Amino acid sequence: MAYKENNFDLTITHMERSLKMFLDEYQNCRYLCESPFDQGWFPDFVSSVAKGETRKACEAVATFLHLNPNDEVQNRNKEFYDSVDEVTQDMYVPRKEVVALKEREDYEQQLMAFIETNFAFLTDELWHEDDPKSEISKEVPSFRSRVVSQLKSLSELGVKAVKGEWEKDKQDRLVADGLTSTLECMVLTELIRFGAVEGDGYKGSYSPHTNAEAFQGISLGRAGLQLYFAYTHLVCRTAKPEMNHNRSALDLSHEVHADNCILQNSGECLRVPPAYTYRDYSAILYLNDDFEGGEFIFTQDMSGLTYESSVNPQCGRLVGFSSGPENSHGVLPVRKGTRCSIGMWFTHDRKHNEVERSIASLFLKQLNAKQI
Ligand SMILES: O=C(O)CCC(=O)C(=O)O
Ligand SMILES: [Fe+2]
Known part of the structure; x- marks a missing residue:
């Protein structure tokens, strides 16, 4: 609503609050959920709105690309910001909470891949299907x-x-x-x-x-x-x-x-x-x-x-x-x-x-x- 009305200050406030709620819930779920936390992940919701502040805009683009390096829209945005005089490459710094989240997810995926290749799972195949x-x-x-x-x-x-x-x-x-x-x-x-x-x-x-x-x-x-x-x-x-x-x-x-x-x-x-x-x-x-x-x-x-x-x-x-x-x-x-x-x-x-x-x-x- 705020976004449609071009009320970007309010949009940013809502989105920041939503982001925080999302991350908090995600964390809680890691302790409490019995099944995987699957709320969908909407990187564009992370922070692609940055009103007026070039540094914030670069941070938003960098954060998005950190999660999804091949996203066309954000790659075009980056090209655009690159052409802006005051923008330097050191402004593209992804948000630290998102970097930490991704690091943990990557690590957990590596761990799962390691477990899958190096440990035996006693599924029915290994238990030999026949002859109970x-x-x-x-x-x-x-x-x-x-x-x-x-x-x-x-x-x-x-x-x-x-x-x-x-x-x-x-x-x-x-x-x-x-x-x-x-x-x-x-x-x-x-x-x-x-x-x-x-x-x-x-x-x-x-x-x-x-x-x-x-x-x-x-x-x-x-x-x-x-x-x-x-x-x-x-x-x-x-x-x-x-x-x-x-x-x-x-x-x-x-x-x-x-x-x-x-x-x-x-x-x-x-x-x-x-x-x-x-x-x-x-x-x-x-x-x-x-x-x-x-x-x-x-x-x-x-x-x-x-x-x-x-x-x-x-x-x-x-x-x-x-x-x-x-x-x-x-x-x-x-x-x-x-x-x-x-x-x-x-x-x-x-x-x-x-x-x-x-x-x-x-x-x-x-x-x-x-x-x-
Ligand atoms: O070593 C053997 O010949 C027999 C050993 C045995 O009976 C057992 O370990 O139960
Ligand atoms: Fe024996």
Whole structure:
């Protein structure tokens, strides 16, 4: 109204007041709004009216161009003011509150772009669209037949099931060799020297299973065989020489247990927290054999003194089994040296998909694409 009536003093007063209100509201909204502040942004409303004062007129033009450098009208205005005798280039100074606002917006946009390229967002794409638990519970081939068929296709790569026929009544157990090369085993074992945490996975307890051994681990999700990785853990157990002279055979390196429930002396297994009740399958990949003791055992009684069968760890050998009490297991004492392995636990429940794995695979993709 004031503008239409050519009342520029009043126009300026109104516009200055509106500008202040806009900036104040914007600021409040940053603290209080639940959704983005989207009132539209009208740069011409910032201050393109400057009555009579050349310096103010240049400030208005500079401010507008600061926000929108390609605006035709303001570029023409600038050409006009440039031709005015009293105008010098140092008069084109944008208003400081607008400069500050733009600086903050630019910075936030850079930050968003950085986050988008460098962090993994766990959208449904990364969570793997298919096979929620309800689907899985339909008829699914047994763990072993699935693993064995996968291993067949892997046989060209040197992977072979060493105990395929083994324990015929035990459908959910498997031992296979050749999953990693000697070099890979060495590299992974070396990783322990650089990045291992004592008692990792065991609330920092240096010797969580037996005082006669030191325990170190590195923890690291993605689907395999219609299963989600739930947890991946590289661990080494080292015999403490001073504790191994008279070590009892009952002092197991890892006490007899089941991976998804709390095994009782009675043989009952309680599927309650703190057990990792969502774990459905377990696999341990071994990395070395230059140690004494440390056999993996499937047991029936809790002591580990008698056992159904055992697996001798060696580089590239993997033992896989369903995680319940049907596969109670333990590790015999490591009497000399260091025994390293990668424990992997799988779940049908995508809620427990291992977040770190998605992040790690994104990181590897970027590394391959040489973005980092
Ligand atoms: O290292 C092994 O052979 C087995 C370890 C194990 O059973 C576990 O970490 O739950
Ligand atoms: Fe276990």
